[in-house]
Amino acid sequence: MSVLARSVGNAFRNKVRTAAVVAVLAVAIGLAPAMLVANQAVGAKVQELNASVGTVLTVNPAGGQGFEGGGEPLTAEQAATAADVPNVTAVVGTKALRLHNATEAAAQAAAGTQAGIQTGPGGGQAGPGGQTTTTLTTSLTAAVDAGTLGARNQDSSATTGSTGSTATTATTQPARSLPITATGTGAEVDSTGKALELTSGTGLGDYTAESTKALLGTTLAEKNNVKVGSTFTINSKTFTVAGLFDAGTAFGNNALYVTLPTAQTLAELPGELSTMIVTVDSMENVDAAKTALQNALGTDKADVTQGQRNLETAVSSLDSVKNISMVAFIAALGTAGLIILLIMVMLVRERRREIGVLKAIGAPNRTIGLQFVLEALVLVALGSVVGAVIASFASGGIASALVSSSTGATAAPAGQRGGGFAGAAGGLPGGQGGPFGGASQLLTSVTASVSPEILAAGIAAVFGVAIIGALVPALLTARIRPIEVLRGE
Numbered sequence: 001m002s003v004l005a006r007s008v009g010n011a012f013r014n015k016v017r018t019a020a021v022v023a024v025l026a027v028a029i030g031l032a033p034a035m036l037v038a039n040q041a042v043g044a045k046v047q048e049l050n051a052s053v054g055t056v057l058t059v060n061p062a063g064g065q066g067f068e069g070g071g072e073p074l075t076a077e078q079a080a081t082a083a084d085v086p087n088v089t090a091v092v093g094t095k096a097l098r099l100h101n102a103t104e105a106a107a108q109a110a111a112g113t114q115a116g117i118q119t120g121p122g123g124g125q126a127g128p129g130g131q132t133t134t135t136l137t138t139s140l141t142a143a144v145d146a147g148t149l150g151a152r153n154q155d156s157s158a159t160t161g162s163t164g165s166t167a168t169t170a171t172t173q174p175a176r177s178l179p180i181t182a183t184g185t186g187a188e189v190d191s192t193g194k195a196l197e198l199t200s201g202t203g204l205g206d207y208t209a210e211s212t213k214a215l216l217g218t219t220l221a222e223k224n225n226v227k228v229g230s231t232f233t234i235n236s237k238t239f240t241v242a243g244l245f246d247a248g249t250a251f252g253n254n255a256l257y258v259t260l261p262t263a264q265t266l267a268e269l270p271g272e273l274s275t276m277i278v279t280v281d282s283m284e285n286v287d288a289a290k291t292a293l294q295n296a297l298g299t300d301k302a303d304v305t306q307g308q309r310n311l312e313t314a315v316s317s318l319d320s321v322k323n324i325s326m327v328a329f330i331a332a333l334g335t336a337g338l339i340i341l342l343i344m345v346m347l348v349r350e351r352r353r354e355i356g357v358l359k360a361i362g363a364p365n366r367t368i369g370l371q372f373v374l375e376a377l378v379l380v381a382l383g384s385v386v387g388a389v390i391a392s393f394a395s396g397g398i399a400s401a402l403v404s405s406s407t408g409a410t411a412a413p414a415g416q417r418g419g420g421f422a423g424a425a426g427g428l429p430g431g432q433g434g435p436f437g438g439a440s441q442l443l444t445s446v447t448a449s450v451s452p453e454i455l456a457a458g459i460a461a462v463f464g465v466a467i468i469g470a471l472v473p474a475l476l477t478a479r480i481r482p483i484e485v486l487r488g489e
Contacts, residue, residue, distance in 0.1 A: 003367060007374035010347075018379070021343055025336060025383030030390030032332035033458030037395040039325040040454055046318050055283055056193040057290055059276035060303045067098070074273040078297055082278055085292045087285040094191055095184035095263035096274040099234060099256075101177055102137035136266060139233045142177040143223035143254045180220065181255035182234070184263020190247065193277040196257065201228035201243025210261045213242035217253030234266060278304075329458075333465045336383075340376050340469035348372065348473040356481075369475065376470035377463065384459045391458070 012018055059082065063071035076093065083091045100108075188196050188203045196203075196215065204213050216226065221244050226232060230241045239258070247253050264270050280289040286306060294304045348355070358368055 003371050004374055007371050008378055010371070011375045011378040018382075021339070021379055022382045022386065024339055025379060026386035026390060028332050028336040028339060029380070029383045029387030029459065029462050030394065031387075032329055032336065032462055033388065033391040033454065034395045034398050035325045035329035035332060036458045036461075037391065037454050038398050039322055039329060042318050042322045042325065046322065055280045055286060057278040057280065057286070057293060058192070058305045059278060059293070059297065060274075060305070062299065062301055062303050065303075067096070072301065073269070074276060074302065076271045076273065078302065079273060079276055081296050082276055082293055085278075085289060085296055087281050087289045088278055088293070089281045090187075090279040092186045092189055092193070092277040092279075093260055093273040094186070094275050094277065095260055095267060095269070095272065096191070097136055097182040097184070097263055097267055098179035099136050099138040099140065099182050100179055101141050102139060102233075104177060105137045136182070136235055138180060138182075138235075140180055140220065140224050140226075140256075142180050143217070143219040144178050144250055146178050178254065182263065182266075183255065183257050184260040184266075185257055186260040189277065190252070190257075191275060191277070193279060196245045197247075198243045199246050201241070204242055204257070204259050207259045208261065209259060210265060211259045212237070212239050212262075213258075214239045215243045215245050215257040216241055217255045218244050218246050219250060219253040220256065237266075333461055336380075336462050337465035337469040340380065340466045341472055343379070344372055344376055344470050344473035345476070347375070348476050369471070372473060373467060373470040376466055380463060380466040384462065387462075388459065 059074065059078075061069075061071040061074055063069050074093070079091050079093050082088060183191055185191075186207050188207065190196055198215070199218060201215075204211055204215065214232075221227060221230075221241065224232070226241055228241055228243060231238050232241070233239065245253075245257075247255065258266075260273075261270075264272060278289075278293060280286045290304050290306055294302070297304070355368055359365075
């Protein structure tokens with residue numbers, strides 16, 4: 001009988017024990033690739049965070065952010081100044097708008113006029129923080145229901161204090177939906193500098209020129225039953241949906257993007273910017289670039305914020321998860337090796353008589369040792385099949401559990417970020433949705449996918465450890481002297 005056939009037969013000599021060994025090995029072997037997958041997924045997320053946020057600076061008007069605060073707006077000239085700062089590789093200007101449903105806006109305007117509500121020039125209603133904004137209307141309806149938070153944030157009929165509220169008018173205004181966030185951007189990125197993730201269609205082409213194309217959030221498109229190629233209006237101007245994007249949040253998907261010049265024209269504010277997204281060439285130069293940028297623009301004109309400072313704790317937590325998953329991977333390998341070692345030592349002790357007989361008839365130690373190694377590999381192969389199935393189903397849950405337990409990230413309620421205005425510019429830095437602010441959505445989006453390469457690498461590592469574990473008892477066979485075994489029988 002060949003060594004291989006004898007090894008396979010020995011592996012199934014005691015079927016109950018074999019089943020128990022395979023079950024225990026399957027758990028250890030399945031855990032090893034699962035931890036390797038989690039390690040790879042978290043590592044990829046850290047790189048993504050560093051690439052998309054780590055080298056990005058955000059410039060807001062001094063004293064203002066989004067539709068809140070005051071100060072003077074940013075200009076195209078300041079964008080050109082920012083582009084000349086050393087180590088700056090790109091400057092993308094954005095212009096944030098709020099669009100109200102045309103039908104609801106007309107009803108609200110009529111009610112506001114009757115009630116004597118304060119309005120700005122051109123019929124625009126006074127916005128949060130005392131700012132007056134031009135009313136922009138659209139045929140679209142917001143995808144997010146106002147709910148309690150939206151109604152509270154839009155309530156212009158009462159001023160709420162710490163001890164109660166003082167009504168300014170007795171007229172009940174008609175219910176209305178949330179505004180829709182519209183952002184004019186100079187490149188295919190959102191307001192944090194992260195590339196827009198298109199789910200269908202194409203981009204807007206030349207983002208530095210006026211266009212009648214727009215990108216819509218997936219839920220906004222679904223709410224209004226529009227798709228790529230459909231049309232809608234903004235201030236009676238017809239726009240065509242060029243593509244749909246998924247921002248990953250209900251708030252972010254209640255938004256649309258147009259080119260920067262288009263947004264400036266709609267707002268009748270040519271050359272004016274809401275924010276600037278500045279990309280630095282490397283993380284090592286971010287601090288120096290931030291200081292130079294602040295000096296170039298002036299502290300009284302612009303506030304420069306550093307995105308990775310808000311994510312420093314988050315990235316540190318992800319690094320901890322990455323280290324934990326690697327330690328767990330090594331521990332799983334060690335456990336599998338220890339199981340093989342103990343099983344094979346037990347088998348060698350049980351088969352001392354059989355080994356003695358084989359050696360007495362001339363079987364070399366190499367052949368006997370190979371028999372035990374092959375028997376161990378048969379058990380590992382069976383455990384690997386079951387373990388691969390376990391890893392395929394468990395990897396995603398393990399990665400999510402590790403990230404959740406380490407970061408404790410909590411998402412903001414759907415359709416609202418922090419305590420700010422529910423219809424404020426989507427993705428603006430400073431929207432706090434948990435202990436890591438805007439990072440919480442990025443942290444909870446770690447995706448663990450079991451690729452054949454990672455699975456093969458994990459199982460190959462297990463096989464390597466199994467061989468080492470089987471070699472030790474195999475070498476013990478050389479110490480067995482046939483005469484002593486046969487004499488004891």
